[in-house]
Amino acid sequence: MSVVWSGDLLNVDGVMVPVNDWQPGRTLRLQIFVDKKFVEVFADNGKYCITRQVREENVNGTRIALTSLGGTAKLVSFDAWRLGEIEQGMWE
Numbered sequence: 001m002s003v004v005w006s007g008d009l010l011n012v013d014g015v016m017v018p019v020n021d022w023q024p025g026r027t028l029r030l031q032i033f034v035d036k037k038f039v040e041v042f043a044d045n046g047k048y049c050i051t052r053q054v055r056e057e058n059v060n061g062t063r064i065a066l067t068s069l070g071g072t073a074k075l076v077s078f079d080a081w082r083l084g085e086i087e088q089g090m091w092e
Helices: none
Strands: 003-005 009-012 015-018 030-034 038-043 048-053
Touching: 003 030, 009 038, 009 048, 015 048
Parallel strands: none
Antiparallel strands: 003 009, 009 015, 030 038, 038 048
8 A cells, every 4th residue: 555645636545635734845734553454644733534445455464665756755753563352342
């Protein structure tokens, strides 16, 4: 699954959301939450959100890659947590 930022458009696995109020030079804050079956991307402090289901062949993946193509990007911080599974029947 890819998350692509092109300066005014956020693309998460083919779902595109225009971020019309972003200005060049301004930091775009992304919060990306990944669990076994879903990826949620929040941009600009939650003003924009895209949720995508992880493809079945990637459900057991354990890696995340960050890449800048055709421009510069700066990773300011990165936090990762390994979460435990919810108990069976918790939501029934």
